[in-house]
Amino acid sequence: MKLAILGSGAVGGYYGARLARSGHHVTFIDRGAHLAAIRERGLEIRSPLGDFVVQVAATDDLTRVGPVDGVVFAVKTYDNDAALPMLKPLMGQGTIVLTLQNGVDSVDEVAAVVGEGAVLGGAAYVATALSAPGLIEQTGTHRRVVFGEVFGQHASMTPRVERLAAAMLEADIQAEPRADARIPLWEKFIYLAPFAGFTGAARLPIGPLWSLPGFPALFLDAVGEVERVARAEGVPVGHTLCEDITKYIQSIPPTTRSSLLIDLQQGKRIEVEALPGAVMRRGLRAGVPTPIMSTLYSVLKPHERGSADRPQ
Secondary structure, three states, X not given: OEEEEEOOOHHHHHHHHHHHHOOOEEEEEOOHHHHHHHHHHOEEEXXXXXXXXXXXXXXXXXXXXXXXXXXXXXXXXXXXXXXXXXXXXXXXXXXXXXXXXXXXXXXXXXXXXXXXXXXXXEEEEEEEEEEEOOEEEEEEEEEEEEEEEOOOOOOOOOHHHHXXXXXXXXXXXXXXXXXXXXXXXXXXXXXXXXXXXXXXXXXXXXXXXXXXXXXXXXXHHHHHHHHXXXXXXXXXXXXXXXXXXXXXXXXXXXXXXXXXXXXXHOOOOOOOHHHXXXXXXXXXXXXXXXXXXXXXXXXXXXXXXXXHHOOO
8 A cells, every 4th residue: 555654753653664564655754853864764663572674755745745545644633733734635536544643533623624535533552652763662562553434324344444454464553443433432532531631630650640549439430521421422432431441550550651741741732632622622512511521621721832831
């Protein structure tokens, strides 16, 4: 497949590198020092699964790319105003756009630019970091992508989803195609929005928080808020989410931080609108109260722009 990776950082860069390594024609679209490093030395992946470097096409000039078979859209959500218009030059007849962004707003935002018929929704489960320009490091071995159709009748697996899943599996990516990708998108969001909100607001990893008296119940109350919003929007998420999330949190290292907390501690912009903000807005539209998530949003919103919001 001829693919473009729009947002070649920790997530998009990792999956794109694996796709390129397996023989697909992949172009990375980025800018600055990361783009320069990829051009000069290739894109390096360090992983418990094995280290490798791929020599790939990389550009900030979309006119050099042209229409592709598929786009992996993996920029941070706060960059959407600049990134979404970049999709149009990549679109041709039958081009698909797989968004791997955090939250549940992305599929609608991408569809507003390229049309619902081009969009696939996906949830990525991988622990990677852009450690230096041209270098992505993976911790652990998970590399899942759960994805599929998000618009239409959600009744069956489509050929384009199966084709993309086959390409990922060939690239040693743990692809899990779904007929209705709204369900895994929301199930991840139901966990991620409270996780990011609480760890970010407290400036602490999950372990010290989870050990506080009363915190697990409060966290699961926030999970319940997001779950009720999902059901109000007609998304048939599972009925054991609280139990599943509890088991998951108890299984991960207590030092685990959300990407929002990591960005906050590094003085970077944070995805407050895509995570607690999206819960609050959707809850208001659906008439579902979200007091905990709305409070977390109000605590984090003043820090949305990272160090740019800090007093001098």
